Amino acid sequence: MTDGTVVPLRRRRVIGLLAALALLVLLLLASIAVGSRDIPFAGVLDALLHDTGEGDAYVVWSLRVPRTAVLLATGIALGVAGMLIQALTRNPLADPGILGVNAGAALFVALGIAVFHLSSPGQYVWFSFAGALLATVVVYAVGSAGRGSIDPIQLTLAGVTLGSILFGVVSAMTLLDRHTFEQMRNWNAGSVASRGWDVLLPVLPFLVAGVILAIAVAGPLNAIALGDDLATSLGVHIGRTQVIVVVAVTLLAGGATAIAGPIGFVGLMAPHVVRWIVGPDQRWILGGTLLLAPALLTAADVVGRTVMRPGELPVGIVMAFVGAPILVLLVRRRRVSAL
Amino acid sequence: MTSVDFGRRTWVLRRGGLALRWQARTVITCALLAAAALAATAAALALGDFPLTPAQVWAALTGDSRAGFARIVVLEWRLPRAVAAVLFGAALGAAGAVFQSLTRNALASPDIIGISSGAYTGAVIVIILVHGSYLQQTAGAFVGGIVTAATIYLLAWRNGMQGFRLIIVGIAVSAMLTSLNTWLMLTADLEVAIAASAWGAGSLAGIGPREVLVGGGVVLSLMIVLTAFGHPMRQMELGDDAARATGTRTEPLRLAVIVIAVGLTAVVSAAAGPIAFVALAAPQITRRMCRTPGVAVLPAALTGAVLLAGAELVALHVLPVALPVGVVTVVLGGAYLLWLIVHEVRRR
Numbered sequence: 308m309t310d311g312t313v314v315p316l317r318r319r320r321v322i323g324l325l326a327a328l329a330l331l332v333l334l335l336l337a338s339i340a341v342g343s344r345d346i347p348f349a350g351v352l353d354a355l356l357h358d359t360g361e362g363d364a365y366v367v368w369s370l371r372v373p374r375t376a377v378l379l380a381t382g383i384a385l386g387v388a389g390m391l392i393q394a395l396t397r398n399p400l401a402d403p404g405i406l407g408v409n410a411g412a413a414l415f416v417a418l419g420i421a422v423f424h425l426s427s428p429g430q431y432v433w434f435s436f437a438g439a440l441l442a443t444v445v446v447y448a449v450g451s452a453g454r455g456s457i458d459p460i461q462l463t464l465a466g467v468t469l470g471s472i473l474f475g476v477v478s479a480m481t482l483l484d485r486h487t488f489e490q491m492r493n494w495n496a497g498s499v500a501s502r503g504w505d506v507l508l509p510v511l512p513f514l515v516a517g518v519i520l521a522i523a524v525a526g527p528l529n530a531i532a533l534g535d536d537l538a539t540s541l542g543v544h545i546g547r548t549q550v551i552v553v554v555a556v557t558l559l560a561g562g563a564t565a566i567a568g569p570i571g572f573v574g575l576m577a578p579h580v581v582r583w584i585v586g587p588d589q590r591w592i593l594g595g596t597l598l599l600a601p602a603l604l605t606a607a608d609v610v611g612r613t614v615m616r617p618g619e620l621p622v623g624i625v626m627a628f629v630g631a632p633i634l635v636l637l638v639r640r641r642r643v644s645a646l
Numbered sequence: 647m648t649s650v651d652f653g654r655r656t657w658v659l660r661r662g663g664l665a666l667r668w669q670a671r672t673v674i675t676c677a678l679l680a681a682a683a684l685a686a687t688a689a690a691l692a693l694g695d696f697p698l699t700p701a702q703v704w705a706a707l708t709g710d711s712r713a714g715f716a717r718i719v720v721l722e723w724r725l726p727r728a729v730a731a732v733l734f735g736a737a738l739g740a741a742g743a744v745f746q747s748l749t750r751n752a753l754a755s756p757d758i759i760g761i762s763s764g765a766y767t768g769a770v771i772v773i774i775l776v777h778g779s780y781l782q783q784t785a786g787a788f789v790g791g792i793v794t795a796a797t798i799y800l801l802a803w804r805n806g807m808q809g810f811r812l813i814i815v816g817i818a819v820s821a822m823l824t825s826l827n828t829w830l831m832l833t834a835d836l837e838v839a840i841a842a843s844a845w846g847a848g849s850l851a852g853i854g855p856r857e858v859l860v861g862g863g864v865v866l867s868l869m870i871v872l873t874a875f876g877h878p879m880r881q882m883e884l885g886d887d888a889a890r891a892t893g894t895r896t897e898p899l900r901l902a903v904i905v906i907a908v909g910l911t912a913v914v915s916a917a918a919g920p921i922a923f924v925a926l927a928a929p930q931i932t933r934r935m936c937r938t939p940g941v942a943v944l945p946a947a948l949t950g951a952v953l954l955a956g957a958e959l960v961a962l963h964v965l966p967v968a969l970p971v972g973v974v975t976v977v978l979g980g981a982y983l984l985w986l987i988v989h990e991v992r993r994r
Contacts, residue, residue, distance in 0.1 A: 400751060400813065452988050464752055464930060465987055468980045471923050475976030478847050479969050488840055496828050572821045624829045627821035634818045638811050639804055
């Protein structure tokens with residue numbers, strides 16, 4: 308390589324990814340070590356190695372490990388969904404909720420509460436997922452109406468608009484019915500408390516499929532960033548790539564919302580921060596997001612469990628308080644990349 | 647002198663050195679929108695539990711001594727809300743057009759600068775922690791909105807203002823405030839939380855003559871100032887460099903129009919709660935009706951007025967249950983915007 312800027316970029320990418328990996332491992336450990344029950348770190352390690360099924364080991368294996376797995380899975384899902392939707396719409400303001408995922412999920416959960424009297428996260432899962440799927444199908448239909456492929460602006464507007472309408476309906480339902488209001492205000496906060504394997508495992512295959520699809524389209528998305536015409540001339544099948552992206556975002560964001568309720572901000576923020584470190588190559592952004600997004604979410608949850616012990620704050624609420632200051636600091640420090 | 651072909655029908659007015667050029671479609675659309683806003687206001691004055699004929703409404707408005715009780719009904723009960731719907735809708739539409747024009751991003755609206763979430767936080771704190779009166783809520787919302795906007799602007803300022811940085815900082819601060827609001831709602835009593843949530847949806851229920859005089863006065867004067875910036879804003883849409891090359895002072899202009907748009911939104915949020923979606927939808931609806939390439943302030947303001955006044959009519963007289971006007975606005979305006987998006991594609 309004769310170009311002097313290439314080597315530092317590669318070094319920065321590798322160092323950045325390694326740092327993110329180390330951070331993620333540390334935070335996952337912290338998530339297992341911290342909780343309302345005081346267990347010394349040696350005790351946690353001991354419990355991790357010897358599952359005796361009682362006392363500390365019970366707490367670690369049946370409460371903290373599943374919760375940490377949920378954090379890892381939803382963090383990855385939200386981050387990757389955010390990275391995909393920002394690349395697809397070429398809009399740095401886009402977040403996974405933009406396809407109407409959160410709004411559709413909220414509507415169906417509200418319906419489930421009002422009509423079928425659901426009351427626990429395990430029961431919400433499929434309603435939430437179905438709502439997310441249905442909303443995305445409608446948004447995609449409107450966003451790609453009239454031509455073979457998606458018009459990014461049209462898709463974005465359609466998603467925001469449908470999302471607003473659905474949230475309006477949910478808002479009307481909750482204002483008219485106290486019971487629904489009470490349930491929905493808890494769901495709305497977005498939380499991983501009391502989410503265990505029973506909630507995670509049914510959704511996990513969809514999340515894995517979503518990540519595999521994301522890996523498959525990361526290369527073509529680089530070409531799409533150049534504009535539809537250039538991408539076509541580079542041999543990218545635009546329509547197919549867009550459909551894969553939309554399917555992947557639906558699986559990932561829909562799955563994450565089904566598990567934990569609407570958790571905002573991580574899907575918007577993680578790809579931004581990664582982009583500032585590794586540059587505009589979507590494959591590197593994907594790699595960085597896979598590590599950084601779950602790290603952010605886990606950090607938020609650990610903070611949420613620590614600040615109000617023995618009580619806790621929902622991760623959806625803490626997320627913005629952990630992430631926003633970092634984002635503001637970063638955006639002030641460096642020259643920002645406008646995608 | 648040969649005429650320039652602008653690709654669409656334009657009307658030109660020449661008086662000496664002055665030449666004004668309007669696109670025919672925009673002028674007609676604006677006239678229709680203004681008529682619709684007037685009609686909605688008239689309907690709002692006549693309809694209700696105490697129905698009045700147009701003649702009675704007119705008599706009450708003109709101060710005819712024979713109007714009697716109708717005078718109280720029209721002037722004190724119905725007029726404030728009807729006028730507020732039109733003025734506040736116009737303010738939101740104009741503010742949305744300003745932000746979408748400045749950032750050249752259809753997702754941008756004053757909500758991004760955190761005014762709505764800030765105003766909501768201010769009001770929710772007053773409602774939940776202080777149990778304050780309506781006036782205190784209004785003050786809380788106004789202070790919350792302005793403080794948030796100022797904070798975001800200061801955080802985003804660094805050797806000048808970059809539109810993209812402003813948006814990112816705005817999103818970050820708004821996300822924190824939204825989380826704070828969610829948490830406040832979670833910890834509040836159910837009744838108080840429902841009341842706060844209803845305020846948060848945006849409602850004109852608390853509007854009286856005083857709110858209209860103060861809020862409407864501020865909105866009107868800000869809008870008049872804003873029209874002066876219409877032309878340079880069009881230049882700014884070309885990008886900062888091109889705008890500077892054509893003689894626009896971009897930095898002062900940007901600050902001025904942002905301050906005006908923030909003021910418009912803050913006043914409305916304070917008086918009626920953070921009515922969502924009008925600011926986002928009105929410029930986009932207008933752009934599709936006028937078939938213009940960019941967003942324009944005055945037509946967007948008219949669309950906002952029609953949206954909010956129409957939604958207020960529906961909320962009061964069509965729906966069987968009492969819902970905040972903000973909820974109705976979102977559903978009606980959203981459905982119309984979706985239809986426009988699909989329709990626009992079919993035409994291409």
